[in-house]
Amino acid sequence: MGALTLSGIHKSFGAVHILKGIDLDVADGEFVIIVGPSGCGKSTLLRVIAGLEDATSGAVKIDGADVGHTPPAERGIAMVFQSYALYPHLNVRDNMALGLKHAKFPKEEIAKRVAQATKMLSLGSYLERRPAELSGGQRQRVAVGRAVVRKPKLFLFDEPLSNLDSILRVNTRLELARLHRELKATMIYVTHDQTEAMTLADRIVILRDGVVEQIGTPMELYNAPANVFVAGFIGSPQMNFIDAAALGRHDAVTIGVRPEHIRLDPAAGDAAGAVTHIEHLGADTNVYLDCGKAGLLTIRLFGHHDFDIGAKLFARFEQDKLFRFDGDQRAIGKGA
Numbered sequence: 001m002g003a004l005t006l007s008g009i010h011k012s013f014g015a016v017h018i019l020k021g022i023d024l025d026v027a028d029g030e031f032v033i034i035v036g037p038s039g040c041g042k043s044t045l046l047r048v049i050a051g052l053e054d055a056t057s058g059a060v061k062i063d064g065a066d067v068g069h070t071p072p073a074e075r076g077i078a079m080v081f082q083s084y085a086l087y088p089h090l091n092v093r094d095n096m097a098l099g100l101k102h103a104k105f106p107k108e109e110i111a112k113r114v115a116q117a118t119k120m121l122s123l124g125s126y127l128e129r130r131p132a133e134l135s136g137g138q139r140q141r142v143a144v145g146r147a148v149v150r151k152p153k154l155f156l157f158d159e160p161l162s163n164l165d166s167i168l169r170v171n172t173r174l175e176l177a178r179l180h181r182e183l184k185a186t187m188i189y190v191t192h193d194q195t196e197a198m199t200l201a202d203r204i205v206i207l208r209d210g211v212v213e214q215i216g217t218p219m220e221l222y223n224a225p226a227n228v229f230v231a232g233f234i235g236s237p238q239m240n241f242i243d244a245a246a247l248g249r250h251d252a253v254t255i256g257v258r259p260e261h262i263r264l265d266p267a268a269g270d271a272a273g274a275v276t277h278i279e280h281l282g283a284d285t286n287v288y289l290d291c292g293k294a295g296l297l298t299i300r301l302f303g304h305h306d307f308d309i310g311a312k313l314f315a316r317f318e319q320d321k322l323f324r325f326d327g328d329q330r331a332i333g334k335g336a
Contacts, residue, residue, distance in 0.1 A: 002063070002076075002153035002186030003028045004049065009058035011044055011210075018044050020210040022058070026188065031180050033189045033197040035233070036207035042190040045207070046156050049188060050079050062153060078147035079156040082163060084139045086131040086146075093118075093127040096145045110149075117145040120182065121175070137168040141175070148183070157189040161196065173199060194234055198222075206230050228329035231256050237286060237298045239323070246293040247271065252332060256323035259286065259300035262315050264307075269314025273297065275307045289315055 004026040011019040018041045026032050034042050047053040049060060051072035060067050067075050086095050096117060100110045118124050121141045131139055140160060147155055157176075161169045177200055180187055191197060197204045198218040206213045206221065206229075214226040218234075225231035231239045237259045244252045247270060263269075264287065273291035285305040289297045297315050307313070324333045 004154060004186065004188065005059075005061040005064075006045075006049070007059045007061070009045065009048060009060070010056045011041070011048055011053065012056045018210050019048070019055075022210075022212060024205060024212070024215070026186060028063075029184045029186055031187045031189070031200060031202045032205060033191060033201035033203075034205045034207060035191055035194055035197045037233075038192060040207040041210040042192070042207055043158055046079075046158050046188065046190050049154070050077050050156055051075050076153035077156055078150045078152035078154070079158065080140075080143050080147050080160050082159040084131070084143045084163075086139060086142060088131050091128050091130050092123060092134070092142050092145075095131070095142055096149050099146065099150055113149040113151070114145075117148040120148065120179065121145050135168070136164050137172055140164065140172055144176070144179070148179070153186065155185055155187040157187065159191050160189075161191070161193070169196075176200060195236065198234070204234075206233060224331070224334070225323070226331055228254060228256070228325050231323060231325075231331070237300060240295070240297050241325075242271075242294050242297075244324075246295075252324035253327045254325040254329070256325060257317050257321065259298040260302075261318040261321040262297065262299045263318075264289070264299060264301070265314045265316045266312075267314065269316035271297065271315045273313065273315060275309055275311045275313060277309070278305075278307060280304065289313060291315060 006022050006024040009019050009022040022045060034045060036042050044053060048055050051070065062075060090098065093114060096114050097110050100113065118127065121144060123141060123145060126134060126138060161172055164172060173196060189200065201218060203215060203217055204221055205215050208229055214221060214230045221230060221234045225234060228241060235258055239256045239258050242255045244255050247255060249255060271291040271294040273289035275287060276290050277288040279286040285301045287299045287301060287307060289299060291297055299315060323331060326332045
């Protein structure tokens, strides 16, 4: 079991109010990812759940029990940090086993759990190596293995892939997804990378300035963002935001359209502009079109496309995919 309930979590450091009333219910076995820009309170919230920081007010409950005054070691939580935090003088086997040894587990049980984690994370070839002899991806797997052997109620991940290169990030992301399927464990994961959130999470929590902006599945956030901030944070390239008046519309203050929902037309469309830059990404082409009062639009085209810089083109929007926002930046509808 590993259900988590956060009720009215506030956290202040002196006069600085970091978390401003966080409410969250995480079901047993759910993979929830907390995303947001730097400084929004993601890691602070994770540390409050772990017991590494005390909430100024509010309640943290695990399986219905209030753990606000429970020491971190007794909360049934295992945490994986961005920095790996491995002991350099210990080999892989001993790094994974150390916590169990301190908890005075029997040697046979320690060996069994380490063997299970080793198999699950494909670490068999590295058990006698020390951290300095491992790649970044291998070190992160050891850090995950150290958490797995504890069989916690909750796994907490604090930006665990930030130190890896792009290829290792993808590979380790796949390993984490597989690990979640196999363990069926509850996982709370903090990142600023919305690609990680979209590809791993059952649900995503979007934070801004210590406040929850929206909670939902990846596709709920993509298809029905609550406001301009969520709409701009989810999706890559970022959604285009256009002054509705520049399009001659009076049913909204701001119109949002994702780059993949725009086509380029040489004859007619919703906004006229000139090509200022092109990014050839192989499978995709990003075209930047300066549309004057409508602003600089990003258009994502599938496949390879060539346009002359300065070419005059029209941006044609998929009308049923447009988002409308009011003066408070809240979503007020979708479609034409």
